Amino acid sequence: MKDRMRIGDLSERAGVTQRTVRYYEKMGLIPPGEREGNGQHYYTEETVARLRKIDQLKKLGLSLEEIRDVIDLYFMDPSGVQPKQKVLGILRQHLSEADRKIEGLQQFRTDLLTNIERFEQWLKDAEQL
Amino acid sequence: MKDRMRIGDLSERAGVTQRTVRYYEKMGLIPPGEREGNGQHYYTEETVARLRKIDQLKKLGLSLEEIRDVIDLYFMDPSGVQPKQKVLGILRQHLSEADRKIEGLQQFRTDLLTNIERFEQWLKDAEQL
DNA sequence: TATAAACACGACGTTAACGTCATGTTTGGA
DNA sequence: TCCAAACATGACGTTAACGTCGTGTTTATA
Missing domain, CATH: 1.20.5 (Single alpha-helices involved in coiled-coils or other helix-helix interfaces)
Incomplete structure (x- = not known):
């Protein structure tokens, strides 16, 4: 429910491993979330939703590459023309x-x-x- | 149309590579077909059909392991109780x-x-x- | 019969989607 | 303040389904 989770909470809430989170981050499936100079990454509630949506799409047989092509549509704010x-x-x-x-x-x-x-x-x- | 092809004809007629044929053979998806002591493998028309059916099933998202579990049903002779x-x-x-x-x-x-x-x-x- | 074309087989390479250390830094609670 | 728990990063490992190479034998044709 917080909007400032670290990778532990995020992965647990989304039902994926930390490795997966980092992998998706590097692959551009979820936005990165560094904060300040410490090096730790902070994520928001939307990232949880993204991870869950990714999981759904995967179960339909879409590859991560394909998912990357459409995932944004699920989280499009009506401003990015x-x-x-x-x-x-x-x-x-x-x-x-x-x-x-x-x-x-x-x-x-x-x-x-x-x-x-x-x-x-x-x-x-x-x-x- | 022959019932005594070697791997070249087989793979060409089925639209797969020779490597794929050998791989499927080793994986138990198609029956082996050695002949005599020479070492060369000979295949029949049914193997062509099998390879094509395997390809169809693959396109539906089945893994080779899954295919191996059902492929025989497509070529079951009504005698193997x-x-x-x-x-x-x-x-x-x-x-x-x-x-x-x-x-x-x-x-x-x-x-x-x-x-x-x-x-x-x-x-x-x-x-x- | 001499050879090029075809075949056999082993071994290492490849992509996707992570898993599993190993090591070093940051954070949070007693 | 101190230390275990959490986090970051790099590197090597893994499975599926073959691709590619190298080398050695068999077949088919001039």
Whole structure:
């Protein structure tokens, strides 16, 4: 609930390791948060949300690189104007890829069901002996 | 169309590299095919089909390990009886995982669409200036 | 039969996404 | 103030799924 966590609290609240936080930081997935001259990094509540969103997207099969391309849209403040038309393109691309994957998975699902049924039937038949 | 290809033809027809063939062979995804004492491996038409099916499943996000668990079902001859009840379990598990992934992807798709619309609207508004 | 093309096999290289030390500095509580 | 707990950083390790090289044997063709 604080807006000045160190990496320990952050990682615990987000459910990731400190190594992961540092890795994502270096990869540009989350903003860095150094403070003063001491060297320790301080993070805010939004970073927790970012880490959780990243985790969600990962579970959908997106790579960190892909996530880096879209993550900002989830935390866009309506003030950062720019040639972000590019982002739109990326989004559309991800959209059609998602469509492809969904279609493929549904086909796979159907195949699995068919196989299961065939298999059960075959087991039943074998029992008759 | 031959049933006695060597690795060159096989890999070309299946659209994979020879290294991939050897790797899959070692991983147990395709049956080995040595012949005589010479050392060269000979493959059949079915192996081409297997390689293509493996490629399809890969594109759905299955790992080689997962594929190894189900690939035989696609090429099961109705004669190999055994405690393959286990296979049924694996199939069911894959089924529910596929369901989860589909659901997630659809949510992701919806999110993307929302973001795209919001973004386009925002661009339009900004143009009004 | 002489060779180039094809094949076999071992070993090291590569990318992604971190894990796991090792070592040195900073912070927070008794 | 002192010291254990927390943090920073660098470096090497790990898994998956192959790529790439080097070297040595087999096959096919002129």
